[in-house]
Amino acid sequence: MLLHKTPRLAQWLYPNLVWKQKVNAKIIYLTFDDGPIPEVTPWVLGQLKDYNAKATFFCVGDNIRKHPDVFSKVIQEGHSIGNHTFHHLNGWKTDNTTYLKDFLSCEEEIQKNGIKSNLFRPPYGRITPKQIKQLSSRQIIMWDVLSGDFSIKTKPEEVLAASIKYTRNGSIVVFHDSQKAMSNLQYALPRYLAHFNQLGYEFHAL
Numbered sequence: 001m002l003l004h005k006t007p008r009l010a011q012w013l014y015p016n017l018v019w020k021q022k023v024n025a026k027i028i029y030l031t032f033d034d035g036p037i038p039e040v041t042p043w044v045l046g047q048l049k050d051y052n053a054k055a056t057f058f059c060v061g062d063n064i065r066k067h068p069d070v071f072s073k074v075i076q077e078g079h080s081i082g083n084h085t086f087h088h089l090n091g092w093k094t095d096n097t098t099y100l101k102d103f104l105s106c107e108e109e110i111q112k113n114g115i116k117s118n119l120f121r122p123p124y125g126r127i128t129p130k131q132i133k134q135l136s137s138r139q140i141i142m143w144d145v146l147s148g149d150f151s152i153k154t155k156p157e158e159v160l161a162a163s164i165k166y167t168r169n170g171s172i173v174v175f176h177d178s179q180k181a182m183s184n185l186q187y188a189l190p191r192y193l194a195h196f197n198q199l200g201y202e203f204h205a206l
């Protein structure tokens, strides 16, 4: 069973991580993990442009290396960039030295493209207290709404319905610009944007 809504307990246990933004306005923070890739990211950019929406892209360093032109396009269109490690490492299964090194490799790849970013999202949301401490000078961005677009067991209609149901003012919502998520994303993202646009929401980058 996929948890579309982050439990309050997790947020309470890790108050130093960012789970949502405290805003009293109709603002949503969309995030896209695992890109940039030519098959999906440009399509996402097009959807966002239609609604004058800005978002945050948590990029895998190796994908930036492979697709610098797609990465440049994300920046040119005014979105924020975050670090998502170089090799998409699972913090629970990786020793701290390797984890930090991989984080720094991704940071270097981002900086090569003239960008400075203080935002980090641990792949799978899995990070140990020690690793959090190592990265304490950075802002670690989690989420309060998980679309579930990456899950092949989750139907596109469910991805959309759950994402809409749990979104609040200031929500940080996770989508993926990845091949795996593409079929769910193609259905859910345009409808999600249209839904909240109609309700008067704006989409901001972190």
Ligand SMILES: [Zn+2]
Binding pocket: 033, 034, 084, 088, 123, 124
């Ligand atoms: Zn990821």
